[in-house]
Amino acid sequence: MIKFSGVSKKYKNNIIAVSNISFTIDNGEFVFLVGSSGAGKSTILKLLLREEIPTTGNIYIDKKDITLLKRKEVPYLRRTIGVVFQDFRLLPNKTVYENIAFAMEIVEAEPREIRKRVPMVLSLVGLSDRANSYPQQLSGGEQQRASLARAIVNEPSILVADEPTGNLDPDTTWDIVKLISEINKRGTTVVMATHAKDIVDIMKKRVIEIDKGNIVRDEARGVYCYEV
Numbered sequence: 141m142i143k144f145s146g147v148s149k150k151y152k153n154n155i156i157a158v159s160n161i162s163f164t165i166d167n168g169e170f171v172f173l174v175g176s177s178g179a180g181k182s183t184i185l186k187l188l189l190r191e192e193i194p195t196t197g198n199i200y201i202d203k204k205d206i207t208l209l210k211r212k213e214v215p216y217l218r219r220t221i222g223v224v225f226q227d228f229r230l231l232p233n234k235t236v237y238e239n240i241a242f243a244m245e246i247v248e249a250e251p252r253e254i255r256k257r258v259p260m261v262l263s264l265v266g267l268s269d270r271a272n273s274y275p276q277q278l279s280g281g282e283q284q285r286a287s288l289a290r291a292i293v294n295e296p297s298i299l300v301a302d303e304p305t306g307n308l309d310p311d312t313t314w315d316i317v318k319l320i321s322e323i324n325k326r327g328t329t330v331v332m333a334t335h336a337k338d339i340v341d342i343m344k345k346r347v348i349e350i351d352k353g354n355i356v357r358d359e360a361r362g363v364y365c366y367e368v
């Protein structure tokens with residue numbers, strides 16, 4: 141379970157990106173974070189990943205207050221959360237296989253486990269035949285598949301996606317959303333910030349709308365926005 145309790149974030153330039161927000165996300169939920177550019181979506185995701193620390197409030201993951209974690213405890217938190225970004229962020233000098241294996245090496249997985257898991261996730265994302273390609277040899281959609289494979293290879297309980305389809309064409313966008321949905325069906329909680337109206341409207345998942353750092357809507361089976 142993810143719980144934000146009275147969370148605010150004021151950056152050093154005095155911009156209040158998030159203002160006293162509270163919400164709970166149950167295990168296995170699929171939640172869209174929507175809102176205009178600058179609303180505070182990425183900041184919420186960074187707070188969840190503990191890339192930023194709240195100015196006030198508490199953030200719990202499975203009852204543990206992650207705002208109180210010691211520096212040396214942060215890597216453990218990061219293992220429980222997989223992340224994908226708009227710009228893929230694959231390591232250019234490693235093949236697809238090596239990129240995914242590297243995520244396991246960092247957490248000191250057994251080589252035997254790595255040899256077993258990497259082909260498994262490659263197959264799950266439909267990239268088995270591109271294992272030995274380098275990121276720049278792949279299409280945007282394929283790079284995002286590789287990045288999804290990397291995000292889930294350590295079996296995180298949460299998948300955070302920050303505009304994962306922002307650089308993709310509509311068809312490829314759907315392929316990626318279907319994959320994320322498949323990962324969610326296997327039990328992973330998904331929190332996805334997006335501007336993709338069509339996706340949100342068709343998926344009919346929970347929608348949390350942010351405006352100027354505040355939650356202005358939190359709706360089960362919601363839509364991207366209501367026209368005025």
Ligand SMILES: Nc1ncnc2c1ncn2[C@@H]1O[C@H](COP(=O)(O)OP(=O)(O)OP(=O)(O)O)[C@@H](O)[C@H]1O
Nearest residue numbers: 151152153155157176177178179180181182183184
């Ligand atoms: N590191 C930072 N230092 C100072 N201000 C920041 C920082 N990161 C974000 N902000 C500001 O905080 C506010 C919220 O930004 P945030 O990136 O969370 O919005 P967003 O909803 O994710 O926007 P987008 O949809 O464009 O990605 C903005 O006004 C932004 O300029």
